[in-house]
Amino acid sequence: MAxxxxxxxxxxxxxxxxxxxxxEIAGRSLMISVTSALLAWAIxxxxxxxxxxxxxxxxxxxxxxxxxxxxxxxxxIGLFVFVLFSRAxxxxxxxxxxxxxxxxxxxxxxxxxxxxxxxxxxLSGVDKSIVDTARSLGASGxxxxxxxxxxxxxxxxxxxxxxxxxxxxxxxxxxMVGGNIKGFTRVITTAxxxxxxxxxxxxxxxxGIILIIIALxxxxxxxxxxxxx
Amino acid sequence: xSKIIYRFLGLLVLITMLAGxxxxxxxxxxxxxxxxxxxxxxxxxSLYDTGLWGYLEPMFEKQYGVELxxxxxxxxxxxxxxxxxxxxxITVHDRAAEEKFIADGYGVKRxxxxxxxxxxxxxxxxPAGIKGLEPEAAFKKLIESWKGSFVSRGDxxxxxxxxxxxxKKAGYDYEAVQKAGAWYIEGGKxxxxxxxxxxEKQAYTLTDIGTYVFYKSKLExxxxxxxxxxxxxxxxxxxxxxxxxxGVNIDMxxxxxxxxxxPAIQKLIxxxxxxxxxxxxxxxxxxxxxx
Numbered sequence: 001m002a003x004x005x006x007x008x009x010x011x012x013x014x015x016x017x018x019x020x021x022x023x024e025i026a027g028r029s030l031m032i033s034v035t036s037a038l039l040a041w042a043i044x045x046x047x048x049x050x051x052x053x054x055x056x057x058x059x060x061x062x063x064x065x066x067x068x069x070x071x072x073x074x075x076x077i078g079l080f081v082f083v084l085f086s087r088a089x090x091x092x093x094x095x096x097x098x099x100x101x102x103x104x105x106x107x108x109x110x111x112x113x114x115x116x117x118x119x120x121x122x123l124s125g126v127d128k129s130i131v132d133t134a135r136s137l138g139a140s141g142x143x144x145x146x147x148x149x150x151x152x153x154x155x156x157x158x159x160x161x162x163x164x165x166x167x168x169x170x171x172x173x174x175x176m177v178g179g180n181i182k183g184f185t186r187v188i189t190t191a192x193x194x195x196x197x198x199x200x201x202x203x204x205x206x207x208g209i210i211l212i213i214i215a216l217x218x219x220x221x222x223x224x225x226x227x228x229x
Numbered sequence: 230x231s232k233i234i235y236r237f238l239g240l241l242v243l244i245t246m247l248a249g250x251x252x253x254x255x256x257x258x259x260x261x262x263x264x265x266x267x268x269x270x271x272x273x274x275s276l277y278d279t280g281l282w283g284y285l286e287p288m289f290e291k292q293y294g295v296e297l298x299x300x301x302x303x304x305x306x307x308x309x310x311x312x313x314x315x316x317x318x319i320t321v322h323d324r325a326a327e328e329k330f331i332a333d334g335y336g337v338k339r340x341x342x343x344x345x346x347x348x349x350x351x352x353x354x355x356p357a358g359i360k361g362l363e364p365e366a367a368f369k370k371l372i373e374s375w376k377g378s379f380v381s382r383g384d385x386x387x388x389x390x391x392x393x394x395x396x397k398k399a400g401y402d403y404e405a406v407q408k409a410g411a412w413y414i415e416g417g418k419x420x421x422x423x424x425x426x427x428x429e430k431q432a433y434t435l436t437d438i439g440t441y442v443f444y445k446s447k448l449e450x451x452x453x454x455x456x457x458x459x460x461x462x463x464x465x466x467x468x469x470x471x472x473x474x475x476g477v478n479i480d481m482x483x484x485x486x487x488x489x490x491x492p493a494i495q496k497l498i499x500x501x502x503x504x505x506x507x508x509x510x511x512x513x514x515x516x517x518x519x520x
Contacts, residue, residue, distance in 0.1 A: 087314030087476055095476065097315045098298060175450060179300040182283070197422040198278065199447040 007205025036107035037164035048119035069113035074172030106173035111163035122155030274419035277301035303383030323387035343513035349454035351433035378432040383415030440508035
């Protein structure tokens with residue numbers, strides 16, 4: 001138990017002293033995961049709208065399939081991305097293996113199902129009467145759809161934050177395709193994995209606490225937004 | 230209302246940019262416009278866990294103006310990274326696998342640059358009573374006495390290959406050993422974590438001496454078997470063959486190998502950790518008499 005207390009003290013020390021290595025790792029974690037979340041949002045918003053506003057055969061099955069992929073293991077995505085982007089793989093020509101770029105690709109892939117599913121739910125959650133009102137005021141189908149998208153925005157932001165949370169907390173993809181290279185692809189989770197394997201539990205705990213603080217800050221910001229709405 | 234959303238997105242972008250700045254500052258501030266070239270080297274965990282690569286990396290980067298990306302992995306996956314063209318050079322310690330790698334055309338040349346020895350470490354009480362035996366005899370007693378457990382790397386690393394070869398020399402089929410009972414634990418971890426696990430379980434394990442000495446203060450394990458010629462551990466460097474694997478940064482990979490065997494660096498390898506741990510972790514160069 002002493003480790004947890006010492007880890008806590010160490011975390012506070014590292015944060016107050018703005019330890020350059022820890023700050024760099026935390027910054028990189030944020031950058032990669034925020035990029036992944038925004039990228040996934042850019043993919044999911046139009047895709048979710050397409051699925052939600054259209055009636056087609058197998059729609060329910062498709063949504064079920066998307067929801068199944070919520071729980072795809074991170075190492076499976078890591079393996080898949082490794083096989084794709086390894087120099088000998090079909091997308092090896094991009095030459096991005098063991099770079100932050102491939103980590104973004106992997107994390108985006110990882111969180112896309114969650115974001116897609118939640119965005120569809122967000123769109124479904126919009127009050128039906130809003131569509132009726134819009135239509136009765138003479139809005140076209142497309143215009144009514146835009147009204148729905150606009151109304152769903154808070155739930156969509158919540159979905160993006162959820163995706164971000166899954167991205168920043170995963171270690172499978174980051175370790176497998178990033179390689180945990182010091183000063184280049186090392187992020188908080190892979191650093192924790194390495195420090196724990198070195199037996200440096202205090203630093204691991206400190207990094208874990210920093211990760212939780214980041215999550216807390218983002219959630220507080222989100223709550224503020226939702227309260228104001 | 231949408232203002233708030235924009236504000237939130239703006240905040241995210243700001244954080245990202247700040248993080249980017251932080252990253253750059255961390256990487257060393259102002260950089261020349263053409264981005265530095267990168268050299269990727271996959272290394273066995275024992276050279277990484279001991280901190281040797283962390284020690285040598287800045288010197289190499291400074292000398293050649295290159296970013297060195299060190300990826301730690303067991304020998305098995307390190308060689309696979311080489312075969313797939315994901316790294317330019319490899320430093321590992323499994324001679325048979327290295328020779329196959331070269332024979333298959335993936336590696337240019339095997340260049341030994343350091344060596345040390347393997348040890349069987351275990352709980353101070355030595356429940357199986359194998360202290361001081363030859364490694365083969367120790368393994369035989371371990372499997373037959375059913376006293377004490379053994380943590381295997383179980384990850385196709387160089388150390389794992391060494392363990393398998395000792396079982397073979399002791400007259401056991403490795404598959405039979407794997408099924409021999411609950412005392413035989415396949416950890417599936419790097420060298421450092423395997424030592425921590427063995428200490429936690431008060432089990433025996435096979436380790437290179439460098440990693441053991443580096444982790445010693447965190448372990449309740451003592452050297453049990455430390456003699457026998459099977460226990461020799463040679464680290465070598467290989468550049469990936471650009472003729473077989475396109476896109477390899479062969480010039481810089483060759484620079485790395487020249488760097489490792491240069492007299493100045495050899496001397497540093499030999500003295501690495503001596504002050505901190507009171508003993509030598511790596512002996513520079515190959516072993517006299519063997520190739």
